[in-house]
Amino acid sequence: MVLEELAVRLNDREYKNWLQAGQCLLLLRDGLLPFTSQHMRAFHGDLLNHNTELRRPCETSCCRPRGSTFSSACRVCSEWQAAILRHHRQPGATVNWDNCSPPHWRTDHWEVAKAYMPRGQGKVKGADQCDASALLNLINYCDCFRSVEPKFVREVIRYRNELMHSCELRVKDEWMRRYQMALKNLLRQFSYVPHMDTVGKHIEEMLTVDLTIYVSGLDRMDAAELDGLQCDSVSQWEISATSISQWEAELLAERLKELLHAAGAGDDDDGDDTKTQDAEQLKSLGGFLQANRDLSERFSAELQAINSLEGRR
Numbered sequence: 556m557v558l559e560e561l562a563v564r565l566n567d568r569e570y571k572n573w574l575q576a577g578q579c580l581l582l583l584r585d586g587l588l589p590f591t592s593q594h595m596r597a598f599h600g601d602l603l604n605h606n607t608e609l610r611r612p613c614e615t616s617c618c619r620p621r622g623s624t625f626s627s628a629c630r631v632c633s634e635w636q637a638a639i640l641r642h643h644r645q646p647g648a649t650v651n652w653d654n655c656s657p658p659h660w661r662t663d664h665w666e667v668a669k670a671y672m673p674r675g676q677g678k679v680k681g682a683d684q685c686d687a688s689a690l691l692n693l694i695n696y697c698d699c700f701r702s703v704e705p706k707f708v709r710e711v712i713r714y715r716n717e718l719m720h721s722c723e724l725r726v727k728d729e730w731m732r733r734y735q736m737a738l739k740n741l742l743r744q745f746s747y748v749p750h751m752d753t754v755g756k757h758i759e760e761m762l763t764v765d766l767t768i769y770v771s772g773l774d775r776m777d778a779a780e781l782d783g784l785q786c787d788s789v790s791q792w793e794i795s796a797t798s799i800s801q802w803e804a805e806l807l808a809e810r811l812k813e814l815l816h817a818a819g820a821g822d823d824d825d826g827d828d829t830k831t832q833d834a835e836q837l838k839s840l841g842g843f844l845q846a847n848r849d850l851s852e853r854f855s856a857e858l859q860a861i862n863s864l865e866g867r868r
């Protein structure tokens with residue numbers, strides 16, 4: 556039974572921590588989504604209002620950047636490129652131009668936003684497809700978010716990276732305490748945004764809820780009760796377990812997407828160390844999925860991709 560395998564995983568405290576910390580990122584993402592989208596829309600409108608050149612369509616309609624370079628831009632796209640750089644909060648930082656489709660800069664504020672995000676956003680078509688890392692980087696890099704102190708944003712990005720790059724998908728209680736503090740500091744920056752207060756409360760709840768309660772509930776029940784699903788506490792557990800299982804899948808999918816993208820991008824300028832690290836993490840994540848029947852079924856396509864990548868090495 557799928558939920559039983561999940562229950563076994565939830566009995567591992569550090570894996571449970573990993574899951575709860577990750578769920579906080581999903582809650583944060585949902586909270587930041589309307590905020591960032593609204594700001595980017597206004598920022599995009601301002602750019603168009605202040606520079607008539609930006610209102611003209613791309614001259615070739617096929618200007619296309621490669622990696623972090625965009626050298627063959629037409630006049631209009633060059634103008635956009637310059638405007639994007641002018642509003643960068645950290646001039647000199649790498650810009651992943653290939654996240655963007657420049658001919659759409661004029662009409663789509665999110666294509667502009669993607670210039671301020673980590674690599675791998677090329678296929679993302681709208682704000683709702685972005686993860687927490689993408690939105691946090693956008694806030695960190697685009698100066699339309701100057702009201703937010705970047706140091707607190709970077710702190711959460713650092714924790715997010717530690718969490719998602721944790722080879723064993725496990726984090727310690729002490730790490731959780733520091734992470735909680737970093738989230739609090741960041742959320743304080745948004746105290747003037749009405750709905751962020753609720754997001755903060757949900758994050759607090761998520762960090763204090765004990766997922767193992769449900770597991771011990773399951774342990775106490777015998778198989779007959781489980782089959783019948785008549786007991787209220789069981790159906791409650793079913794609901795909770797289903798949602799836990801969904802967060803878990805979403806988090807694992809995010810990590811897989813990132814690693815598979817890195818593995819597929821053969822021509823980027825990563826060092827060999829990063830490549831080896833990514834390959835090892837992909838292998839270890841593949842091993843983890845394989846060892847859990849429910850996950851190996853859910854992610855069978857990704858597992859195939861991992862295996863074929865390993866075959867090429």
Ligand SMILES: [Zn+2]
Binds near residue numbers: 617618632657
């Ligand atoms: Zn162009």
